[in-house]
Structures are given as C-alpha cells and as structure tokens.
Amino acid sequence: MQGAALTLYNSLTRSLEPFAPLDPEKGARVYSCGPTVYNYAHLGNLRAYVFTDTLSRTLTWKGYPLTHVINITDVGHLTSDADAGDDKMEAAARAQAKSIWDIAAHYTAAFKQNLKDLNVREPSRWSVATDHIAEMIAFAQKIASQHCYELESGLYFDTSTVPDYGRLAGTQEDVREGRIDPVAGKRHPQDFAIWRKSPPGEQRLMEWDSPWGMGAPGWHLECSVMSLKYLGAPFDIHTGGIDHREIHHPNEIAQNQAYCGCGDSGAHFWMHNNFLVDRQGKMSKSKGGFTTLQSLIDAGVHPLAYRLMCLQAHYRSELEFSAENLAAALTRLKRLAITVTALRAKATEAATGAVLPQIATLLGEFDTAIADDLNTARALVALDAMLALKRVDPAQQLAAALRMDEVLGLGLDTLSREALRLRPAAAAIAAEDIEALLAERKQARADKDFARSDALRDELGSAGVEVMDGDPLGWDWRPSL
Ligand code: AMP
Ligand code: ZN
Numbered sequence: 001m002q003g004a005a006l007t008l009y010n011s012l013t014r015s016l017e018p019f020a021p022l023d024p025e026k027g028a029r030v031y032s033c034g035p036t037v038y039n040y041a042h043l044g045n046l047r048a049y050v051f052t053d054t055l056s057r058t059l060t061w062k063g064y065p066l067t068h069v070i071n072i073t074d075v076g077h078l079t080s081d082a083d084a085g086d087d088k089m090e091a092a093a094r095a096q097a098k099s100i101w102d103i104a105a106h107y108t109a110a111f112k113q114n115l116k117d118l119n120v121r122e123p124s125r126w127s128v129a130t131d132h133i134a135e136m137i138a139f140a141q142k143i144a145s146q147h148c149y150e151l152e153s154g155l156y157f158d159t160s161t162v163p164d165y166g167r168l169a170g171t172q173e174d175v176r177e178g179r180i181d182p183v184a185g186k187r188h189p190q191d192f193a194i195w196r197k198s199p200p201g202e203q204r205l206m207e208w209d210s211p212w213g214m215g216a217p218g219w220h221l222e223c224s225v226m227s228l229k230y231l232g233a234p235f236d237i238h239t240g241g242i243d244h245r246e247i248h249h250p251n252e253i254a255q256n257q258a259y260c261g262c263g264d265s266g267a268h269f270w271m272h273n274n275f276l277v278d279r280q281g282k283m284s285k286s287k288g289g290f291t292t293l294q295s296l297i298d299a300g301v302h303p304l305a306y307r308l309m310c311l312q313a314h315y316r317s318e319l320e321f322s323a324e325n326l327a328a329a330l331t332r333l334k335r336l337a338i339t340v341t342a343l344r345a346k347a348t349e350a351a352t353g354a355v356l357p358q359i360a361t362l363l364g365e366f367d368t369a370i371a372d373d374l375n376t377a378r379a380l381v382a383l384d385a386m387l388a389l390k391r392v393d394p395a396q397q398l399a400a401a402l403r404m405d406e407v408l409g410l411g412l413d414t415l416s417r418e419a420l421r422l423r424p425a426a427a428a429i430a431a432e433d434i435e436a437l438l439a440e441r442k443q444a445r446a447d448k449d450f451a452r453s454d455a456l457r458d459e460l461g462s463a464g465v466e467v468m469d470g471d472p473l474g475w476d477w478r479p480s481l
Contacts, residue, residue, distance in 0.1 A: 004371035027065025044283035300424035300479025
C-alpha cells in the first residue's frame, strides 16, 4: 500500500525501526505467545491480544500478506518463573478435580470467546503445545550435547554457551539479579530447564517418555519449536507482554541461537505490550481477584468499550484500568455509534468518485499515525476529525470510517447505540420494568413530585441501574459501574 512507511519499536535494539518482511513473498510472519489455559484470561492478558490484533490488522492495512500464529500453552508453565513450583495446568486440574484436558478445553474455549467479543481476528493458526511434544524432544536432542547439562531434576540449558544471553532483557547483570535460583546444581542462576524429569516414584498428570526419562518440556521450549515449525527462522515479529522480555523471550532466543548455531535471535522484531495495571499494581491471574471480560459484560459493559479503552493508550505505555476510564471509553464508543449510524441512514448509495480532499487528508493522518509504531490514540483523533467534517458526502464519510475501522476493529459497520447497552446479568429488574419505572419517574418530574422521582431513582439504583438525566447522547439509563 502507498502511504507512510511502517515503523515499529524493536525491543531487541530498543529503537524504532522500519518494517519490511524478511521474505516479501511470504509476507509478514508473526508469532504471539498465547495464553496459559489454566484459568480465565484477565483483562491484562487480553490487552496483549488487542495489541497483536492491532499489529496484524496494520500489517494487512499496509498490504502485506500475513501469517499469524498464536500458541496455546497447556503444559510446562510453572507457578514460578524460576523453574520451581508446580505446572500451572496440573495445579489447576488438582484444585478443580478435573482432567488437564478438560481444564485446557474449557479455558481455551473461554479465551477464544473473549477474543471474539473483542473483535480480535482469528490467527492463521492456533498451535497447541501438547500437540508438539515429539518435536520438542527432537529440538532438545539436537542442542543437548553442546548447550545442555543433565541434573536429577531435568535437562538444563547452559546460558553461557550462547552469545549475549539476556540482551533482550537489558544487561546480563539485571537478568541475574532478577533471578532466584532454587534448583541445586545449576551452573548459572539464569540457566533454565528445557526438560523436567518426573520425580522418582511420582507420576505426573502429564508426562512423556524422552531420552532424559519420563517428564515434561520446559515452557520456553514450546515457543521456539512451534514458531520455527510454522514460520521458519528467522521470521518477522515475535510478540508478548512486557514480562516476557525478561525471562521467557531471552530463553527462547538462547534456544533459537543454539538450534541454528548462529547469533540470530530467531525473529527480526521482538515487540512487547506494556501492562494493564490497577491501583494494586499489575493485573495477574495468580494474584486472584482479577477482572475478566465476562465480568465486565455481566456488569453491563459492552466488551468493545474495553477494546477502545486499550486503543486510547499506546501499547507501550502502562494503562490504568478504572471504572472512570472504562466509562469514558463507553461514552466515546456510543458517540461513534451514533455518528456512524446516522451516516448509514444518510448514505443511501455506495460512495462514488474520487475521495474528497478533506477525507483523503484525514485518511493520510490516520495512516501516518498507525504507521508510527501503531499509534492508535492519534489514529482515533483522525477518525473523530473525519466524522466531524461538515457538508461532505455521507457515503464517502461512511466508507472512510469503515476503512479506518479495518485497523481499529470497533465493528462500526454494525454497531448501534442500543446494542452498546447491555442489561447487567445481576440486575434485579427486567428491561420492561426499567422502562416502566423511568416513564413513571418522568411523570413524577413533570408533576414536580421530586420526592417520588428521587425514590424511583433510588429504586433503580439498588437494582444496578443508574438514571442519567439530560445525557447529551440520549441514554436515559446505564448499568451502574
Ligand atoms: P499468560 O496466560 O500468563 O501466559 O499471559 C498471556 C499474555 O498476557 C502474555 O503475553 C503476557 O505477557 C500478557 N500479560 C500478562 N499480564 C498482563 C498485564 N497485566 N497487562 C498486559 N499484558 C499482560
Ligand atoms: Zn511464548
């Protein structure tokens, strides 16, 4: 596509770099670290996939063919990053008295539903870790003699055998200091397990035979193996949350270097989204008390309000999750829905003729913004400015809005103001009753019976419905946040 050259921030060089596919024929090849399916994704996890979706939509907007792989981690991710603790999947299966396969199937389906609710496009391929155990063993066998050593607890990767270990994370010192070293016998604190042997006399819920005995792969191995298998090496972009920049991705890089016998990290760009935080700090599944997308939907908040909230911030900035931020995003989305619905009504025929100069300029600003390391916040400003143009052909305005929405993914082609208002799942009141009480309250106000009007407001409030007098966007109620 014509337009601004795409520039992306590469965590490996800590700088903005121009992007072009390594192999123009293959197009852009992207691998995103996927969820560990032992629990529901929290909103922070989902920020990572709104980011990868923005990236993949932008690559498509720029005209590159795209191959995008997301993995599903159903083995190997331990409760501690330092090769200690249980496998998260096994711990969840025990706690919930279910099989690991049931746990994985349940949370994988829930995750995919989350992505659907957020208009995150399906990747070209989902790849499931436990479908690749034989390939993981073959990979480990290839690098074992030169790069690994065996201890009673497993096969460990010797990080001193590859150049520049930890470059992605920062200095090696930072990496070392950030580590605890609970496994006796490791040569260096940052060495990590690539195969974890089942303890003698113990049967793990998930274990496979290997040259190092019964056991299970280390978590980092799966991403090296699956990205190499489906994308080849080196591929274009590897993504993950910023926590992966410290341990998981440096370890993947070390494995990739060992496997290719070269200095290559395995990917041209390593990109990381920053955290979604709440007032208690980074959201995490293991801390408990996280907020899921479903809990927002149940509270009556449309999931795309969360998507818009993410897009309002740059993916490399921390984003604070709060009811106020979410309510502001919902209001903005409502405004967009109203404007685009009006355009749909006015634009009776498809846009014809050359794009009007004012619209072309704003499409250009939109393009420049997303080409500048996915600056969605600025891109949204260009959308707003384009929708605010007066006395222009509505069909052209609508076409431009939908074109921009190919990157934003807000579903503007069908979104309506009414569809944005969800009835809270726990609302102790039916939709018709809300309307009846609101009508009664309107009458009380007309009769200047303010005591009755206030009592009705309180009654609605205790049922989870906030009355909105004089809302400029025409909602007379919304779910209480
Ligand atoms: P997990 O299921 O824990 O493997 O994480 C899935 C993805 O979410 C990874 O890319 C993590 O880096 C990312 N992630 C985890 N917590 C947060 C957070 N609070 N904000 C943004 N991304 C996160
Ligand atoms: Zn990964």
